[in-house]
Amino acid sequence: MHLAWQANGQRAELCPLIGTGPTNCQDVPLAGEQDFVIDELALTYIGFALRVYAPEASGMRTVELHPQCQDLRPWFFSDPPLRCPAQEALTSYAASQHFERGLMIWVEETDEFYVFYHEPDDQGFQVVQRTVGLELKPxxxxxxxxxxxxxxxxxxxxxxxxxxxxxxxxxxxPDNVRERLGWATVPESGYDTAYQCSTPAYPRLWNCFLLGPDGEVYHLRPDSTAGVRILWQEW
Known part of the structure; x- marks a missing residue:
């Protein structure tokens, strides 16, 4: 990637941009150009910023960056997001069961249980509940x-x-899974699943993808940086 800039002032800094702002700034001439190699770290960048300092004021201009994955690692599904996957896909045996108003999936490799609700919750969000392992009540x-x-x-x-x-x-x-899901519409059955996340642009705002029992792909993401809910939609 090639960057070129020109500014007026006393000094300038060129900074990669991540979700929280400029990072790893370096002093540069007020006018210049530079080539950047899009490596593993650069996949987390969302742009570049040029900071210019003058005696009376300072300013900053930014340019967006959308790093795209070019055979660094493959996604497990077609028509994936533009960002590269953060890791190779996790593949595993899984079990699933459809319900009147949702779906359950268990992933053997991670011992994770997912409960997908078709109907929105009280706040209008389409959520999935997730837990690792099961801690049983008396x-x-x-x-x-x-x-x-x-x-x-x-x-x-x-x-x-x-x-x-x-x-x-x-x-x-809440212990209202039965109420929200209803009865199962089919017996539990097994299948082979895959799970993969994209390289995050913002801390705690992850995007992950889970292969469903009928070949569908579910997009999972938090509702905010606080991660109060996990939202889902079919990709």
Whole structure:
């Protein structure tokens, strides 16, 4: 990548831009040009800034940068985002089960459980709940059942999905999974999944992608830097 600039003042700095602002600034002439190699670190840049200092004032001009992935690492799916993946795709055996109003996925390699809700929450967000492993409440067991007969053509989930559905696990979410998901519409089944995240441009604003049981790709991201919710949409 080639940068050229010209400014009036006493001195100037050229700085890569990341989500939080300028970083790794270096002194440069007031007029000049420079070539940059887009390496692994530069994939996190969102632009460059030229800071100019004068006796009475200082100023800054910026230019946007959109580094694109050119065979550094492949995405596991077609039509991916422009940014490079942060790592090779994690591939794993997985289990899934569709429900009346959502979907559950378990990824064996990371022991992560995902609960996708089709209907928005009370704040209007389409959320996915995620937990690593299952911490069981007293009396919890995969053999437990709710004691109700599912309607014809529907199923009560079992194994780890059943534990979450019945509210038998300790996790940082309300125990209303069963109410929100409804009954399962198919039995639990296995498939091969993949998981991959893009190189972040802003701290704590990640974008990750999970392969679903029917070949669909789910885009996961936090609702803010605070990460109160994880939002999802089909890519």
């Amino acid at each position: 009396g919890a067991s995969e053999d437990n059942r709710i004691g109700e007969e599912p309607p014809p053509g529907l199923y009560e989930p079992v194994s780890g999905f059943g534990l979450i559905w019945r509210g038998e696990v300790e996790w940082p979410y």
